Amino acid sequence: MPKPPAPPYRHYRQALAVSMAVIVPLGLGIKFYQGPGQSWLNDTFGGVPYEIFFVLLAAYIWPAVSPGRIAIAVCLATCGLEFLQLWQPAWLQAIRGTLPGRLVLGNTFSWTDFPYYFIGSGLGWLGLRLLKRRTLRTY
Numbered sequence: 001m002p003k004p005p006a007p008p009y010r011h012y013r014q015a016l017a018v019s020m021a022v023i024v025p026l027g028l029g030i031k032f033y034q035g036p037g038q039s040w041l042n043d044t045f046g047g048v049p050y051e052i053f054f055v056l057l058a059a060y061i062w063p064a065v066s067p068g069r070i071a072i073a074v075c076l077a078t079c080g081l082e083f084l085q086l087w088q089p090a091w092l093q094a095i096r097g098t099l100p101g102r103l104v105l106g107n108t109f110s111w112t113d114f115p116y117y118f119i120g121s122g123l124g125w126l127g128l129r130l131l132k133r134r135t136l137r138t139y
Helices: 010-031 038-045 047-061 067-084 090-096 099-105 113-136
Strands: none
Touching: 010 038, 010 047, 010 113, 038 047, 038 113, 047 067, 047 113, 067 099, 067 113, 090 099
């Protein structure tokens, strides 16, 4: 008896999980890099893999949502988080004082972060389109 086909998003989610497993160490390496260009890589360019990771994560959680909607939503959310850095109540500063809080929420507002959020979301969008096309073409 033939084996039933895999659920339509199984292979897509597997590809997303592998992609996240690659982007997380890359992003952390950029965030904690020490050497020439350290300030730019750590504080500004690090927004690119950060954005890509959240695009991949959102697609993993909601695989049926279009890559464009996911990329736009993630970009808007991270831009909102950037503006949130202007607000500094004690409880939020305490969260930002932890490594996970600093990595997710950031701690210093900078207008120069926004272009990298757009670049990361755009690259995430392109990646999602490619993954979806390759993993869902048989369904």
